[in-house]
Amino acid sequence: MILVQAMPDELSAAHAGRFGRLNRLPGHKVHLVLRAVLRADGHEVDGLTMVELLALASGMSSIAYAQAHSMIPALRVATKGDVIRPHGHREDRSYTKRLGTMAPKEGGFVCLKCLKRDLERFGFSWFRRVHHLIGVDWCINHGDALWQVATSDPFSALPHVLKARGQLRELDACAHSLDEADPFLQRYVTISASLLTLAQPIPTTQLHRPIRERATGLGLRRSMLGKQPPLSDRVRDLAPKRWMQAHVPGLHPHSRRPARIEGLGSTPTHELEHTQFVHE
Ligand SMILES: [Zn+2]
Numbered sequence: 001m002i003l004v005q006a007m008p009d010e011l012s013a014a015h016a017g018r019f020g021r022l023n024r025l026p027g028h029k030v031h032l033v034l035r036a037v038l039r040a041d042g043h044e045v046d047g048l049t050m051v052e053l054l055a056l057a058s059g060m061s062s063i064a065y066a067q068a069h070s071m072i073p074a075l076r077v078a079t080k081g082d083v084i085r086p087h088g089h090r091e092d093r094s095y096t097k098r099l100g101t102m103a104p105k106e107g108g109f110v111c112l113k114c115l116k117r118d119l120e121r122f123g124f125s126w127f128r129r130v131h132h133l134i135g136v137d138w139c140i141n142h143g144d145a146l147w148q149v150a151t152s153d154p155f156s157a158l159p160h161v162l163k164a165r166g167q168l169r170e171l172d173a174c175a176h177s178l179d180e181a182d183p184f185l186q187r188y189v190t191i192s193a194s195l196l197t198l199a200q201p202i203p204t205t206q207l208h209r210p211i212r213e214r215a216t217g218l219g220l221r222r223s224m225l226g227k228q229p230p231l232s233d234r235v236r237d238l239a240p241k242r243w244m245q246a247h248v249p250g251l252h253p254h255s256r257r258p259a260r261i262e263g264l265g266s267t268p269t270h271e272l273e274h275t276q277f278v279h280e
Helices: 012-022 027-040 050-057 062-069 090-099 112-122 159-164 183-195 204-217 231-238 241-247
Strands: 147-149 168-170
Touching: 012 027, 012 050, 012 062, 027 050, 050 062, 050 090, 062 090, 112 159, 147 159, 159 168
Parallel strands: none
Antiparallel strands: 147 168
16 A cells, blocks of 8 residues: 655645545545554554544644645634634544545636646646635636536546546636636635635634624624624625625525624624634
């Protein structure tokens, strides 16, 4: 069996897929075999999550791996808990287990320029975290629209292999490039990508005040009830409809679902529940 280290910004689920493919393992065997290989190497592996096993395979701590290769920083942006620990911490293993190999959006996504650069530099390509954020249809480094893997098992092959097989299709993004995208989306993309650099969740108590002040400055409602327009109206006013329909259908004007972002700045005990980022 061959262990493989994670590549820069490689998505944890795709890293696991690369280990499985290199060793010709069916998907359901990857966790078991990886654990057995690491145990044979002398590691204590009982009870470890997939992320912790992948960290060991990469010679990294689980904290360093979770921060650099999992989507936890974008999935668990804030916490209402009293104790704040870095992502991947042993005491937060339940989050590491639940979110460690999850991605905010389903499927595999690649930028053809990143793919070409990786292929030239390393001789192969891989799936990057920064291409798997909800609503981010462009590569933040190159500005090009992303391409999506057109198979049900997106990490079953490396991106350049999928490209050669004709199994990538360009996303039908609302702008051909990030430069041409609406300024709201450009800002959204920058903020979304920056979430990946968060080493630990932000305490919600730190977020309520700035959100409340911003809402007040914009003349928006600061609680679930009131006469002023809610926060979701502000998003509906700013975001392109086509993008909203594709990525945040709950906020689309025709949706009857209550918007989950209302009341973000309302009370210190309100559970911060951004439409996509906080799973807690
Ligand atoms: Zn790129």
